[in-house]
Amino acid sequence: MTIRNAMSIDLEDWFCVYVLSQTIDRQDWDNTELRVLQSTRRVLDLFDKYNTRATFFVLGYIADKLPDLIRDIDARGHEIATHGYNHQLITRLTPGEFEKDLVESLEALGRCGVGQEILGYRAPSFSVVEETRWALDIMAHHGLQYDSSVFPIGFHPDYGIAGSPLAPYKITDDLWEFPLTVVDVLGRRLPCSGGGYFRLFPYSFTRYCLKKVNRQQRPAVFYLHPWELDPDQPRLDLPWDKKFRQYNNLRKTEKRLDKLLRDFEFTTMREVLSL
Numbered sequence: 001m002t003i004r005n006a007m008s009i010d011l012e013d014w015f016c017v018y019v020l021s022q023t024i025d026r027q028d029w030d031n032t033e034l035r036v037l038q039s040t041r042r043v044l045d046l047f048d049k050y051n052t053r054a055t056f057f058v059l060g061y062i063a064d065k066l067p068d069l070i071r072d073i074d075a076r077g078h079e080i081a082t083h084g085y086n087h088q089l090i091t092r093l094t095p096g097e098f099e100k101d102l103v104e105s106l107e108a109l110g111r112c113g114v115g116q117e118i119l120g121y122r123a124p125s126f127s128v129v130e131e132t133r134w135a136l137d138i139m140a141h142h143g144l145q146y147d148s149s150v151f152p153i154g155f156h157p158d159y160g161i162a163g164s165p166l167a168p169y170k171i172t173d174d175l176w177e178f179p180l181t182v183v184d185v186l187g188r189r190l191p192c193s194g195g196g197y198f199r200l201f202p203y204s205f206t207r208y209c210l211k212k213v214n215r216q217q218r219p220a221v222f223y224l225h226p227w228e229l230d231p232d233q234p235r236l237d238l239p240w241d242k243k244f245r246q247y248n249n250l251r252k253t254e255k256r257l258d259k260l261l262r263d264f265e266f267t268t269m270r271e272v273l274s275l
Helices: 026-031 036-049 060-065 067-075 095-111 134-141 196-200 203-215 240-247 250-263
Strands: 005-011 055-058 079-082 169-172 175-177 182-185 188-191 221-224
Touching: 005 036, 036 067, 036 250, 055 060, 055 067, 060 067, 060 095, 067 079, 079 095, 095 134, 134 169, 134 175, 182 203, 196 250, 203 250, 221 250
Parallel strands: 005 055, 005 221, 055 079
Antiparallel strands: 169 175, 182 188
16 A cells, blocks of 8 residues: 655745754844745645645744735645744744744734634744643644644754654644654664755655655654755854755755655645645
C-alpha cells in the first residue's frame, strides 16, 4: 500500500527567519524587501505539476501583507494552517504573549477570507519543547486540532523532545501531534524532514530515509520555506555558521523538490490525520 506523506510549507519571508533575528529587527520588517510572493509562486507551480496538495503554515504578518496570495493558495485546494503572527519562539513568550500572537494570526487569516477551518499550528523554530507544553492547551482552546512542532530528537540546542513518538500521536486529550520526521540509523535519530537538512545532505539521503520511514508504514512530514527556493535573496554579513544555515545550496532546492514530488506521494496534514 502506498503511504501518503504530508507536505508542508512554512510561509514566511527571508527576513522572518530566527537566524537573522539579531540582524534584522522585527520593527524593520516593513522596510525590508518582500520576496515571498515570487518564491511561493514557484512552489505552487511545482505542486500543480505533480497534482500535490500541501499544508501551508502561514505567518500572520505575511497574510496581512499578501492576502491575495493566501486566497490563491486556498483556491488551489491546499490546507491553510497557522505559523503564528510575528515568528516569535514560544520559549521566549509568556502564556499570555503566546495566546495573543496565536489569536492575531488566526484573525489575520480570517481577514484574508479563507473559507476553511484552521486546524493546525507549527511553532517558529519548532519551539514546542518540554518547557512549553503549556502552549498545547492554548492551541486546543482556540479550536486547533493538531500541532506539528515537535522534533523527536535530543541533540539540537534549540529544539527537540528526546524520546517522543515518531508517528502521529495524541499529545493531549484534545490535540494531535504530527512530529517532524526522523529516521533511526544505528540507534541514532537523524532528521530527514526537510528545511536546512534537505539542503545540507544530498537528495539521495532524503529519498533513502523517507523510503525507510514508509516501509515502516509511517507517514512522513516534509517541510520547506519559500525563501529556500530564492537563491537571489539579499546576502547579509553573518557569522559563518548562520551564513551556512541560511544560504547553503539554495540553488539546488527547487530541483531537489521536483525530484521529491516525483518520487513520493504527498497530501495535506489534515488529510493524513483524517481530520
